[in-house]
Amino acid sequence: MRSNDFAPATAVIGKRDTRHPHLPYSYLVSIMEKDADGFYTPKTDGAHCVSQQNNDRSCTGPKPEEEAKAAETQPAVEPAPAPTSTTDLFSSTFEVTVTLADQQLDPNSPLYSAKSFEEMGLNPDLLKGVYALGFSKPSKIQERALPLLLSNPPQNMIGQSQSGTGKTAAFVLTMLSRVDFSKNKTQAICLAPSRELARQIMSVVVAMGKFTSVQTEYAIKDNLPKDVSRITAHIVVGTPGTMIDLLRRKVIDSSEIKVFVLDEADNMLDQDGLSDQTLRVKNMLPRQPTPQIILFSATFPDHVRNFADKFAPKANKIELQKEELSVEGIRQFFMDCKNAEHKYDILVSLYQLLTIGQSIIFCQHRHTADRIAQRMTAEGHKVASLHGAKDASERDSIIDSFREGREKVLITTNVIARGIDILQVNMVVNYDLPLMNERGGQHSIDSTPDIETYIHRIGRTGRFGRKGISINFVHDQRTWQQMEAIEKALGKKIVRIETNDLDEMEEAMKKALK
Numbered sequence: 107m108r109s110n111d112f113a114p115a116t117a118v119i120g121k122r123d124t125r126h127p128h129l130p131y132s133y134l135v136s137i138m139e140k141d142a143d144g145f146y147t148p149k150t151d152g153a154h155c156v157s158q159q160n161n162d163r164s165c166t167g168p169k170p171e172e173e174a175k176a177a178e179t180q181p182a183v184e185p186a187p188a189p190t191s192t193t194d195l196f197s198s199t200f201e202v203t204v205t206l207a208d209q210q211l212d213p214n215s216p217l218y219s220a221k222s223f224e225e226m227g228l229n230p231d232l233l234k235g236v237y238a239l240g241f242s243k244p245s246k247i248q249e250r251a252l253p254l255l256l257s258n259p260p261q262n263m264i265g266q267s268q269s270g271t272g273k274t275a276a277f278v279l280t281m282l283s284r285v286d287f288s289k290n291k292t293q294a295i296c297l298a299p300s301r302e303l304a305r306q307i308m309s310v311v312v313a314m315g316k317f318t319s320v321q322t323e324y325a326i327k328d329n330l331p332k333d334v335s336r337i338t339a340h341i342v343v344g345t346p347g348t349m350i351d352l353l354r355r356k357v358i359d360s361s362e363i364k365v366f367v368l369d370e371a372d373n374m375l376d377q378d379g380l381s382d383q384t385l386r387v388k389n390m391l392p393r394q395p396t397p398q399i400i401l402f403s404a405t406f407p408d409h410v411r412n413f414a415d416k417f418a419p420k421a422n423k424i425e426l427q428k429e430e431l432s433v434e435g436i437r438q439f440f441m442d443c444k445n446a447e448h449k450y451d452i453l454v455s456l457y458q459l460l461t462i463g464q465s466i467i468f469c470q471h472r473h474t475a476d477r478i479a480q481r482m483t484a485e486g487h488k489v490a491s492l493h494g495a496k497d498a499s500e501r502d503s504i505i506d507s508f509r510e511g512r513e514k515v516l517i518t519t520n521v522i523a524r525g526i527d528i529l530q531v532n533m534v535v536n537y538d539l540p541l542m543n544e545r546g547g548q549h550s551i552d553s554t555p556d557i558e559t560y561i562h563r564i565g566r567t568g569r570f571g572r573k574g575i576s577i578n579f580v581h582d583q584r585t586w587q588q589m590e591a592i593e594k595a596l597g598k599k600i601v602r603i604e605t606n607d608l609d610e611m612e613e614a615m616k617k618a619l620k
């Protein structure tokens with residue numbers, strides 16, 4: 107099935123869309139609206155955003171019909187209107203003073219670039235896709251990585267850049283650039299650690315490839331009919347277990363795969379993570395010519411770097427210094443709770459603030475996430491919980507519902523700590539701090555804090571220049587020490603907010619989000 111055969115027909119999202127299983131939900135959400143029957147149809151008001159209620163730059167483009175027409179009639183690529191420099195990035199009652207345009211002009215910002223997308227060597231159809239998404243200038247990682255990624259002969263890449271700075275577009279544009287659309291063969295595969303992230307990456311592939319004839323397929327659990335015997339899609343995005351299965355059964359013919367991408371690569375290559383499975387996928391790819399291997403993440407801890415170097419030999423590298431790891435726009439707080447039960451009370455008292463925008467609450471265990479969600483729901487609050495023990499269709503509908511803004515508070519585990527890009531999320535709560543002993547689903551006694559996961563968790567807010575807040579709950583000496591270790595590792599002050607003064611709490615948060 108062609109994934110970009112996006113027609114102004116009806117499509118159901120939220121639940122599984124049986125007619126267009128590959129339609130990019132975030133893209134649909136941004137350009138379609140729900141009719142009385144719960145079906146999505148193209149918007150008629152010219153506005154492109156439902157859940158991005160603010161004046162986000164991605165809302166400024168033409169209507170999809172106009173875009174399609176423009177694409178047919180304009181041979182030259184016309185950039186979409188540049189975002190106005192006064193555009194607020196943050197949708198709330200709070201005033202916003204820093205704009206994306208300001209940040210993209212600041213050489214110290216990870217969003218800065220001296221160049222335009224035209225100078226990146228992209229083909230005109232992909233440039234149209236980029237501009238249709240409302241991107242006017244590359245970010246730093248895009249500016250630095252794309253020319254290297256697109257040069258010939260292809261070279262491997264290990265790329266690091268802070269959360270929310272546009273790594274996805276860099277590798278998606280590379281996959282789309284390398285595919286020969288005239289061949290019905292799989293030519294690029296991309297692995298991510300969760301189905302939620304794989305689905306999100308796919309939405310970017312489809313949106314950016316909208317003006318090409320790219321065909322795509324998922325390699326995620328419960329997504330393909332059991333009897334499918336051959337996948338011919340150009341680009342396959344998925345999680346390692348299902349990808350192994352499809353390659354092993356030769357449902358995917360690997361002989362023409364030219365690009366192999368690992369998003370969240372440090373996690374995919376971590377021995378406590380998914381490294382065994384990732385290696386198995388690599389071993390099923392052609393030996394000659396070897397595919398271009400592209401590894402991206404916001405974090406590359408030392409213990410993974412060596413393996414990454416072996417996995418992607420002779421790679422071009424773009425690295426961050428330790429002190430650059432966390433994003434400037436995310437203000438980090440902590441609350442000193444009396445005990446574990448008090449954490450629950452504080453979370454409930456925060457509810458009003460959590461729902462100003464959208465919030466993600468991270469817990470250590472699935473059962474904690476469920477228990478908190480059940481209790482809060484019983485007390486009349488509207489929250490959802492998401493974790494790996496839920497079945498595939500439920501996971502899809504929960505994340506879609508959150509993405510569309512129908513749920514405002516999501517209580518979860520590390521399953522969505524990485525990669526998930528929901529611009530309206532302005533608050534992350536670490537109900538439980540992330541610990542090393544949760545890595546790879548193991549439960550050892552190692553209770554040192556997991557710095558990388560912390561960086562990824564708080565990075566679910568403050569996306570692409572927006573402001574965000576993270577709040578850590580500490581409740582005993584052990585959690586205090588863990589938080590201090592995080593503070594030390596990141597070299598950033600984590601500021602205390604009183605738990606018993608809601609007004610002060612609100613003030614501090616408003617100030618942080620300004």
Ligand SMILES: Nc1ncnc2c1ncn2[C@@H]1O[C@H](COP(=O)(O)OP(=O)(O)OP(=O)(O)O)[C@@H](O)[C@H]1O
Nearest residue numbers: 241243244245269270271272273274404525527570
């Ligand atoms: N050049 C650009 N101009 C405007 N917006 C952009 C640009 N590049 C990316 N974005 C937007 O920035 C947001 C973050 O991008 P993306 O999800 O790729 O970040 P990331 O670096 O992969 O983050 P993470 O490390 O958390 O996975 C997305 O909403 C994306 O659409």
